[in-house]
Amino acid sequence: MKLNFRIWILVYGIWLASFSSFAQNKHTVDLLQSSYQSCLDTGANMSDCALTFYIQMDSLLNVTYTRLRAKLNPAKKATLKKEQKAWLQKRDQYLRKTNREAMKNGGLNMPISQDERMMMYDKNAIFVKARVLKLVSALNL
Numbered sequence: 524m525k526l527n528f529r530i531w532i533l534v535y536g537i538w539l540a541s542f543s544s545f546a547q548n549k550h551t552v553d554l555l556q557s558s559y560q561s562c563l564d565t566g567a568n569m570s571d572c573a574l575t576f577y578i579q580m581d582s583l584l585n586v587t588y589t590r591l592r593a594k595l596n597p598a599k600k601a602t603l604k605k606e607q608k609a610w611l612q613k614r615d616q617y618l619r620k621t622n623r624e625a626m627k628n629g630g631l632n633m634p635i636s637q638d639e640r641m642m643m644y645d646k647n648a649i650f651v652k653a654r655v656l657k658l659v660s661a662l663n664l
Contacts, residue, residue: 548659552652555579559648570637573644580651587658594662610654621646 555576562572588607592600625635625643635643 548663549656551583552655552659555583556652570641570644573641573648577644577648577651580648580655584651584655584658587655587662591658591662614650614654617650618647 559572559576559579562575563569565572588603592603595603621643625639628636628639
């Protein structure tokens with residue numbers, strides 16, 4: 524019963540967040556950053572805090588990109604799409620790099636430690652956050 528309730532709360536939270544996600548501005552990013560820091564400050568499940576923040580930034584990136592693209596004329600849409608594809612390639616390279624670093628620091632035959640995993644997710648989230656802020660800036664012009 525508790526598991527179903529937790530799933531319901533999670534789905535409800537995501538549903539509510541989808542409404543507020545349309546207020547794509549720096550304030551939204553700051554709120555997510557503050558929530559992430561509060562989670563880290565508890566000192567518990569910090570890897571989960573970082574993973575959640577990465578997922579939130581990635582989701583915000585997708586919503587912001589879609590909103591910005593809808594606002595543009597066809598020529599600017601094509602330019603944005605090309606720019607986004609190039610950025611996605613850089614992101615994929617960066618994610619592979621941080622994964623390799625975490626594995627290297629964790630040892631070749633050992634699983635990645637929770638600390639290494641947290642640092643990897645944190646670096647990845649910060650990388651995506653920079654792109655979100657750039658798109659938010661373009662959206663608010």
